[in-house]
Amino acid sequence: MPASVAPVGYVYTFTPNAGDQDGDQLVFSISNKPAWAIFNASSGVLGGTAGPGDVGTWANIVISVSDGSLSTALPAFNIIVVSPGGDGSAAVIWQPSDGLVGERIFALAIDHGNSQNVYAGSYGGGVFKSTNGGRSWGAVNVGLNNTSVYALAIDPGNSQIIYA
Incomplete structure (x- = not known):
């Protein structure tokens, strides 16, 4: 599943894993795309940098893929845009490692x-x-x-x- 938190000012990126055993071209689509994000219909990549006005929950985002005959979709997910803290606060931002790439x-x-x-x-x-x-x-x-x-x-x- 995609990361559920996108801190203001940090790049958010999600790339779905998809393939077609016949080698057909895949076309991705999205519903409920966050206004601050960009979506690539060829690769399915959802990404962008949220600003201070985007703080809140962007709900029920669904990424679908089709090979022209069959289609499937990820379960709906949410992205919560959070504002970095001010003086006297602390935040932890998770960064992915190089491990288990491609594994579900x-x-x-x-x-x-x-x-x-x-x-x-x-x-x-x-x-x-x-x-x-x-x-x-x-x-x-x-x-x-x-x-x-x-x-x-x-x-x-x-x-x-x-x-x-």
């Missing part, structure tokens, strides 16, 4: 004993593990080829055991 993640689990150990369950890719808080990832899929993982749990008695 449905579950996360963080090792209670070592928060740098993070597990991610993916659609069709099985389970991935990061030992550096999510900066890099490796597959931990012994015998789990093409497996979709929708839930993860770490054994409280032995953090080396993961239930998927």
Whole structure:
């Protein structure tokens, strides 16, 4: 899913993952596009920089794609534009890492004993593990080829055991 927060003055970008097994040209469309954003119908990229007048929730945004015969759409999502704080306030802005590009993640689990150990369950890719808080990832899929993982749990008695 796209990022749900867009701080004023920072570039927001979302690129959907889409492909056509027959190689047909894909055309994207959007409904409820935020006024501050630009949408590319060829790539599906939604991006822009919100200004102070854009603070608030931009709701029920839907990106669709069609190959001329079939079409599908992402679930509706919201983007909340937030204003940076003034003196005496603090803000944290999440920045994506280079890890798990192209994977659709449905579950996360963080090792209670070592928060740098993070597990991610993916659609069709099985389970991935990061030992550096999510900066890099490796597959931990012994015998789990093409497996979709929708839930993860770490054994409280032995953090080396993961239930998927």
